[in-house]
Amino acid sequence: MTAATTSVTADARPISRKLTANRLPKWAPAAIAVGSIAVGCGIGAVGGLESHLQWGLISAVLFLLGSYLVSAQVEGRRQAKDRFATSVVWVAFILAVVPLVSLTFYTVQQGISVVNGNFLSHSMRGVIQSGPGGGIYHALIGTLQQVGLATLMAAPLGLLTAVYLVEYGRGKLAKAVTFFVDVMTGIPSIVAGLFILSLWNLALGFSYSGFSGSLALAILMIPVVVRSTEEMLKLVPNELREASYALGVPKWKTILRIVLPTAIGGITTGVMLAVARITGETAPVMMLVFGADAINTNPFEGPQQSLPMYIWQQYSMVNNDFGYARAWGAALVLIAFVMGLNLIARGIARWRSPKGGH
Amino acid sequence: MIMAKRIDVSGLSAYYGTTKAIEDISMSIEPRSVTAFIGPSGCGKSTFLRTLNRMHEVIPGARVEGKVLLDDENLYASNVDPVAVRRSVGMVFQRPNPFPTMSIYDNVVAGLKLAGVRKKAVLDDVVERSLKGANLWKEVHTRLNKPGAGLSGGQQQRLCIARAIAVEPQVLLMDEPCSALDPISTLAIEDLIGELKSQFTIVIVTHNMQQAARVSDRTAFFNLSGVGQPGKLIELDDTQRIFSNPSVQATEDYISGRFG
Numbered sequence: 001m002t003a004a005t006t007s008v009t010a011d012a013r014p015i016s017r018k019l020t021a022n023r024l025p026k027w028a029p030a031a032i033a034v035g036s037i038a039v040g041c042g043i044g045a046v047g048g049l050e051s052h053l054q055w056g057l058i059s060a061v062l063f064l065l066g067s068y069l070v071s072a073q074v075e076g077r078r079q080a081k082d083r084f085a086t087s088v089v090w091v092a093f094i095l096a097v098v099p100l101v102s103l104t105f106y107t108v109q110q111g112i113s114v115v116n117g118n119f120l121s122h123s124m125r126g127v128i129q130s131g132p133g134g135g136i137y138h139a140l141i142g143t144l145q146q147v148g149l150a151t152l153m154a155a156p157l158g159l160l161t162a163v164y165l166v167e168y169g170r171g172k173l174a175k176a177v178t179f180f181v182d183v184m185t186g187i188p189s190i191v192a193g194l195f196i197l198s199l200w201n202l203a204l205g206f207s208y209s210g211f212s213g214s215l216a217l218a219i220l221m222i223p224v225v226v227r228s229t230e231e232m233l234k235l236v237p238n239e240l241r242e243a244s245y246a247l248g249v250p251k252w253k254t255i256l257r258i259v260l261p262t263a264i265g266g267i268t269t270g271v272m273l274a275v276a277r278i279t280g281e282t283a284p285v286m287m288l289v290f291g292a293d294a295i296n297t298n299p300f301e302g303p304q305q306s307l308p309m310y311i312w313q314q315y316s317m318v319n320n321d322f323g324y325a326r327a328w329g330a331a332l333v334l335i336a337f338v339m340g341l342n343l344i345a346r347g348i349a350r351w352r353s354p355k356g357g358h
Numbered sequence: 359m360i361m362a363k364r365i366d367v368s369g370l371s372a373y374y375g376t377t378k379a380i381e382d383i384s385m386s387i388e389p390r391s392v393t394a395f396i397g398p399s400g401c402g403k404s405t406f407l408r409t410l411n412r413m414h415e416v417i418p419g420a421r422v423e424g425k426v427l428l429d430d431e432n433l434y435a436s437n438v439d440p441v442a443v444r445r446s447v448g449m450v451f452q453r454p455n456p457f458p459t460m461s462i463y464d465n466v467v468a469g470l471k472l473a474g475v476r477k478k479a480v481l482d483d484v485v486e487r488s489l490k491g492a493n494l495w496k497e498v499h500t501r502l503n504k505p506g507a508g509l510s511g512g513q514q515q516r517l518c519i520a521r522a523i524a525v526e527p528q529v530l531l532m533d534e535p536c537s538a539l540d541p542i543s544t545l546a547i548e549d550l551i552g553e554l555k556s557q558f559t560i561v562i563v564t565h566n567m568q569q570a571a572r573v574s575d576r577t578a579f580f581n582l583s584g585v586g587q588p589g590k591l592i593e594l595d596d597t598q599r600i601f602s603n604p605s606v607q608a609t610e611d612y613i614s615g616r617f618g
Contacts, residue, residue: 248444
């Protein structure tokens, strides 16, 4: 045994058998980060760079180089590569989070002054657009109704399609369905809007309404629901289906009572994410719902308003400080609404997911 | 109360797509006894077991030729409903698979509840009887509403046995029920098999020859002539004879460890 080991290492580079090596202290990465930020800011200030983004990027590059070089000096090359990879992950994480945090922060900062009880409970009817006052009540109702109707149509359709694909689909039909779902995922929202406009409004002669907007939103939502539900159903172990069949339970009941409950957490999350996605859609709503300043609680007749469209109108058509303020307020409400949906989805997913004892 | 039934198989072959997995198997399985299937991996023991309650065809592309008589009814007659077959021929799988969304209580009565039984008194009774039958009652009766997935592996397997016997099948098929368990849990399940055979016809697939010798009355040896060849039944006899004086040389070679 020993003879074999030595013969392997004899002609190659000798492998160190030492188990101890120099290690950087725990606070080293933080120190390198602080150091590189200081140097990065220094370079930025001295070089007279206007954008703070450039300061940050210089610091990031310095941090990556610094952690590799310092580690290579003290700990050796293998450890240095490990440190470098860890640093890349950290830098990427921060680069991804910075826009998100700054967007949320800026929206709250700009919008919070407008959002109050009056703003949430009044429409724009009789409000001079270029002046102060008014609110988003009509847009809030419109968004809730349009998204609600779209979800009522898209969620069952998407769910059933996914059940077909995972539990029943074989052969050409299933392949075709999968293909068309994939194609639908890539449809730009404006095309979905144009499709409903030409079919529902022009060919069939219906007028602008919240419902015609929700038809387009449903088209955008279905593929997302199908895809996420499909993935969740595939995660349900086949052993559970077999256990159920072996008890003499028919297939449809197995799907309804065993497979779907096991996957319900993930399915709910998927549906909620799809809802969050269509809530922010502007283009099809603009074409099909038309927009209104007054409250219209009937989604099946007459133009309605919706939050994204309200933001766009206040920003581009009013085009003064009062309009900007209302747009930021509406944006804040929209973000809060979507975030709330996500939190609810996570809550449901945690509450309904299969529980182990561990 | 439960009528254990005999099984007569004749000329049975099973396929996965175009691959023939087992070929021309004929045998009789006696009621109220334990029949063990032994043989090397890939010889079709599990496939054959799954043809006995029409679970084989659940796999896409799988099909069966031949006859399986449960008492005098052919399970593969064209007017037979596979769902009804599985109600009379229950199954316990290799890995414990309790339903993760359900409590211990709901796992046991899953088969009944899904068949539409709602009465609480009936269900309570079945839960107690089945868990006692599976030697699990003492360990879990204080926490019936806790999730079934929280039990240990051996307890989960006994929970699955309780779930299978709760629907009162006439035959119980077990596909290597102890292969994922430690020796103590294995012993618990072997004891349980010994008790259950007074009521059920039991068929057990096992890789453990000592286990086959311990629990079974009759033993069937399966083998395959080569890789890619279908598995065949070599012989079926009283367990004692198989392990002391088998009539086929291949059986003796396998049992004495000369191959496999």
